[in-house]
Amino acid sequence: xxxxxxxxxxxxxxxxxxxxxxxxxxxxxxxxxxxxxxxxxxxxxxxxxxxxxxxxxxxxxxxxxxxxxxxxxxxxxxxxxxxxxxxxxxxxxxxxxxxxxxxxxxxxxxxxxxxxxxxxxxxxxxxxxxxxxxxxxxxxxxxxxxxxxxxxxxxxxxxxxxxxxxxxxxxxxxxxxxxxxxxxxxxxxxxxxxxxxxxxxxxxxxxxxxxxxxxxxxxxxxxxxxxxxxxxxxxxxxxxxxxxxxxxxxxxxxxxxxxxxxxxxx
Ligand code: NAI
Ligand code: 15L
Numbered sequence: 001x002x003x004x005x006x007x008x009x010x011x012x013x014x015x016x017x018x019x020x021x022x023x024x025x026x027x028x029x030x031x032x033x034x035x036x037x038x039x040x041x042x043x044x045x046x047x048x049x050x051x052x053x054x055x056x057x058x059x060x061x062x063x064x065x066x067x068x069x070x071x072x073x074x075x076x077x078x079x080x081x082x083x084x085x086x087x088x089x090x091x092x093x094x095x096x097x098x099x100x101x102x103x104x105x106x107x108x109x110x111x112x113x114x115x116x117x118x119x120x121x122x123x124x125x126x127x128x129x130x131x132x133x134x135x136x137x138x139x140x141x142x143x144x145x146x147x148x149x150x151x152x153x154x155x156x157x158x159x160x161x162x163x164x165x166x167x168x169x170x171x172x173x174x175x176x177x178x179x180x181x182x183x184x185x186x187x188x189x190x191x192x193x194x195x196x197x198x199x200x201x202x203x204x205x206x207x208x209x210x211x212x213x214x215x216x217x218x219x220x221x222x223x224x225x226x227x228x229x230x231x232x233x234x235x236x237x238x239x240x241x242x243x244x245x246x247x248x249x250x251x252x253x254x255x256x257x258x259x260x261x262x263x264x265x266x
Contacts, residue, residue, distance in 0.1 A: 001026060001028050003028070033049065070109060104156060107193065114144065161205045164178030177212055183228060206226070
């Protein structure tokens with residue numbers, strides 16, 4: 001077990017639930033956090049409830065851990081204020097707490113929506129400029145920039161994992177390109193936590209899908225080798241979904257339906 005105490009934020013969410021058991025292999029103690037109650041700690045776990053917008057609570061959540069897997073936050077497009085509080089103020093509070101408490105490595109759940117306005121007929125690398133497809137994608141781009149600053153200024157290493165679509169199975173045709181299995185997500189996080197020199201890195205979180213829009217050649221040093229593929233679901237997904245309207249922005253851009261969400265109020 002590489003880590004003595006590992007913090008997982010967003011533990012009550014979809015990916016938090018999927019990772020709770022899997023991440024126990026990575027650490028002696030897994031500290032789980034969310035703002036909503038998700039039950040008691042089991043053996044080898046600690047539970048610390050905290051709202052990411054509350055700097056004091058975030059400091060207490062981070063104290064004593066040696067690495068962080070940061071999944072907590074608003075995970076879809078929507079009104080600005082909750083995104084501002086959870087994803088922008090929240091990620092600042094997290095890195096300030098990491099700095100004050102000497103945490104040296106973070107895996108940050110970024111999103112493909114940082115680059116959602118690239119087209120589905122182009123392949124991009126981590127060197128392509130951000131093209132967020134909404135307020136949510138912008139908040140994740142902020143997290144990527146903030147974590148780069150904390151690396152340059154304070155030496156805190158971060159992997160920004162631009163997760164594609166991490167669900168039990170791909171739900172639609174777009175997700176055949178963007179799908180990341182839960183086991184591959186765990187493999188990817190493990191690679192980020194254990195690679196000797198992480199630096200500040202951006203990696204697209206995807207399984208070994210035949211069709212892809214993302215090239216991870218800039219992240220070879222992380223040593224992530226996906227073992228699952230959406231390809232086994234292809235026939236079933238095609239059978240239950242119709243031919244997409246190729247003039248629909250949701251079928252043109254990588255971000256899918258997110259590119260036409262909103263506008264939202266505050
Ligand atoms: P989710 O919405 O199921 O879980 C997010 C968790 O964060 C929730 O349990 C929620 O209570 C918590 N949270 C929200 N605001 C908070 C706050 N202010 N303080 C403390 N906790 C707060 O999302 P999911 O699918 O589990 O995603 C986890 C992370 O991965 C998110 O950051 C999301 O943006 C990112 N991601 C997920 C993808 C996916 O396919 N599941 C794709 C791309 C990114
Ligand atoms: C995300 O960033 C969301 O958190 C997730 O719920 C999915 O919608 C995913 O992107 C996606 O693009 O499929």
